[in-house]
Amino acid sequence: MTGPLISVPRLSGLLDRVTLLDVRYRLGGPSGYDEYFEGHIPGAAYVDLDAALAAPPGARGRHPLPDTEVFVAAMRAAGVSGSRPVVVYDDWGGRAAARAWWLLRYHGHPEVQVLDGGWSGWRKGGGQIESNGESGSGAADQGDFLSRPGGMPVVEADDVLSVDVLIDARAPERYRGEVEPIDPVAGHIPGAVNVPTESNLALEGRFRRPNSLRETYAEVGATAGADVAVYCGSGVTAAHDVLAMEVAGIRAALYPGSWSEWVTDPERPVER
Numbered sequence: 618m619t620g621p622l623i624s625v626p627r628l629s630g631l632l633d634r635v636t637l638l639d640v641r642y643r644l645g646g647p648s649g650y651d652e653y654f655e656g657h658i659p660g661a662a663y664v665d666l667d668a669a670l671a672a673p674p675g676a677r678g679r680h681p682l683p684d685t686e687v688f689v690a691a692m693r694a695a696g697v698s699g700s701r702p703v704v705v706y707d708d709w710g711g712r713a714a715a716r717a718w719w720l721l722r723y724h725g726h727p728e729v730q731v732l733d734g735g736w737s738g739w740r741k742g743g744g745q746i747e748s749n750g751e752s753g754s755g756a757a758d759q760g761d762f763l764s765r766p767g768g769m770p771v772v773e774a775d776d777v778l779s780v781d782v783l784i785d786a787r788a789p790e791r792y793r794g795e796v797e798p799i800d801p802v803a804g805h806i807p808g809a810v811n812v813p814t815e816s817n818l819a820l821e822g823r824f825r826r827p828n829s830l831r832e833t834y835a836e837v838g839a840t841a842g843a844d845v846a847v848y849c850g851s852g853v854t855a856a857h858d859v860l861a862m863e864v865a866g867i868r869a870a871l872y873p874g875s876w877s878e879w880v881t882d883p884e885r886p887v888e889r
Contacts, residue, residue, distance in 0.1 A: 620730070620864065621718065621729070621730055621731060621860055621863045621864055622730060622731055622732075622733040622824060622864060623704055623730040623731070623732055623733065624733055624734075625732065625733070625734055625738050625739055625742035625744060626742065628658075628704060628732060628739075628744075629742070629744055629745075631702075631704075632658070632659055632660055632745075633660075634701075634702070635701065635702045635703065635704045636662075636695070636696050636697050636698070636701050636702070636703045636704070636757075636760070637658055637660050637661035637662065637703075637704050637705075637706070638661065638662060638663075638664050638695055638697075638703060638704070638705045638706075638717055639653050639657050639658065639661040639662065639663045639664065639706060639707075639736075640663075640664045640666055640670070640705055640706070640707050640713045640714055640716070640717045641653060641663075641706075641707045641708050641709070641713065641736060642665075642666040642667075642707060642709060642713040643709060644709075644712075644853065644854075645799075648665055648667070649663070649665075649707075649708075650663055650665065652708070653749075654748065654749045655748055656746045656747070656748050657736075657746065657747065657748070658706065658736075658739055658744060658745070658746070658747075659745050659746070659747045660747075661706075662694075662695035662696055662757040663695075664691060664695055664717060666680075666713050666716065666717075666853070667680075668691070669683065669687065669688065669691035669692075670683060670688070670691075670713075670716050670717055670720055671683055671716075671852075671853070672684060672687070674877075676878070676881050677873075677874050677878050678851050678852055678873070678874040678875055678876075678877040678878035678881075679799075679800075679850070679851035679852075679877040680851040680852050680853050680877075681852070681873060681874065681878075682720070682852070682873045683720070685724070685764050685766065688720060688724065688764070689724070689762060689763070689764050692721070692760060692762045693759055693760040693761065693762050694757070694759065694760075695757050695760065696757030696758050696759070696760045697721070697726070697760040697762040698760040698761045698762055699725070699726060699727070699761070699762055699763060701728075701760075702728040702729070702730070703721060703726060703728065703729045703730070704729075704730050704731075704732055705717040705718050705721075705729065705730070705731050705732070706731065706732035706735045706736055706739070707735050707736065708735050708736040708737055709735070710735070710814070710815075710818055710822055710857070711731050711733075711735060711818075711824070711857060711860065712814060712853065712854045712856075712857045713853065714731045714732065714735065715731060715854075715856040715857040715859070715860040716852075716853050716854075716856045718730070718731050718856070718860060719769055719856040719859060719860070719871060722768050722769045723766060723767070723768050723769040723771070724762075724764040724765065724766055724768060725763070725764060725765030725766065725767070725768045726762065726768075731860060733823045733824055734821065734822055734823045735822065737822060738821070738822065738823065769859075769870075769871065770846075770868065770869070770870035770871070771870055771871055771872075771873060772846045772870045772871070772872050773872070773873075773874070774872070774874055774878060774879060774882075774885070777806060777846065777848070777872055777879075778806070778807065778808065778886075780844055780845070780846040780870070781838070781843060781844035781845070782810065782837060782838045782839045782843055782844065782845045782846070783806060783808055783809040783810070783845075783846055783847075783848070783872075784809065784810055784811070784812050784834075784837065784839060784845065784846070784847045784848075784858055784869070785805050785806070785809040785810065785811045785812075785847075785848060785849070785876075786812060786813060786814050786847055786848070786849040786854050786855045786857060786858040787805075787811070787813060787849050787850055787854070787876070788813050788815070789811055789813055791803070791850070792805050792809070792811040792813075793805075793811075793889065794887075794888075794889030799850055799851075799877075800850060800876055800877050800880055801880060802880040802887060803889065804887040804888055804889040805876070805887070805888055805889070806848065806876070806879055806885075806886075806887075806888070807886050807887070807888040808888075809848070809888075810837040810838070811837075812833065812834065812837060812839075812858055814849075814854050814857040814858060814861075816833060817830065817833075817857060817858065817860075817861035824860075824861060824864055825861075827864050827865050827866065828865075830861050830862070830864055830865035831865040831866065831867070834861075834862055834865060834867060839862060839867055839869065840867060841866050841867050841868075843867070845862070845867065845868070845869040845870065846869060846870040846871070846872055847859050847862075847869050847870070847871055847872065848871075848872035848874075848875040848876060848879075849875050849876065850875055850876050850877055851875055851876070851877045852871065852872070852873040852874060852875040852877075852878075855871055855872065855875055856871060859871055
């Protein structure tokens with residue numbers, strides 16, 4: 618496996634050689650388990666983002682990083698082992714899948730890829746589908762995944778303002794502070810530049826080509842070797858920008874608490 622993305626045709630020939638994780642999710646919406654139950658890629662195990670890929674909301678934000686023990690237990694229950702490649706997919710343009718990809722890479726898994734185009738791309742490409750009504754569907758063997766934290770860079774609130782290129786992955790109107798539908802304060806972290814997750818994708822919901830992504834991020838100063846970090850509202854969709862930059866050959870840190878943590882302290886500056 619090479620690169621952080623895998624195509625539908627490529628995955629079709631590897632179903633018996635990878636561990637599949639279905640992380641379908643909608644921010645603020647219901648769990649994606651019902652959709653998973655109705656149909657999923659053969660052999661995939663469902664992973665609930667709120668339960669397995671985030672800790673409960675609080676002072677660290679709306680989707681803090683999960684405790685290591687919780688994450689590892691969820692990955693093992695889904696059949697994840699360090700010696701077997703993992704492929705993650707969703708139906709949200711890769712945003713939830715990017716969170717799972719980032720967490721697995723952060724915790725030291727060496728081979729993790731996101732299905733480019735996700736569930737929609739799989740269906741359009743004529744991929745096989747099974748439901749939980751079928752024998753053996755979703756029954757993953759227990760994995761033996763071990764956590765080795767530190768595989769991906771992280772920046773915390775105290776150091777965010779010193780990052781050379783700080784990227785805000787939210788929609789432009791939220792970045793500008795014109796609207797704020799979720800968090801109690803509108804605006805952005807001073808000095809941040811805006812690269813919304815939508816700009817990472819082509820019309821069909823697949824990631825843009827590496828050269829195209831490099832050009833987009835170079836416009837805000839994010840280039841290979843630069844000091845780059847990303848945040849969003851709660852730390853979930855920021856991983857999408859991290860993934861896009863990984864596709865482009867740019868390593869970026871994640872600010873996990875993101876805007877929802879930043880605004881819990883009224884002493885922290887806000888820019889509009």
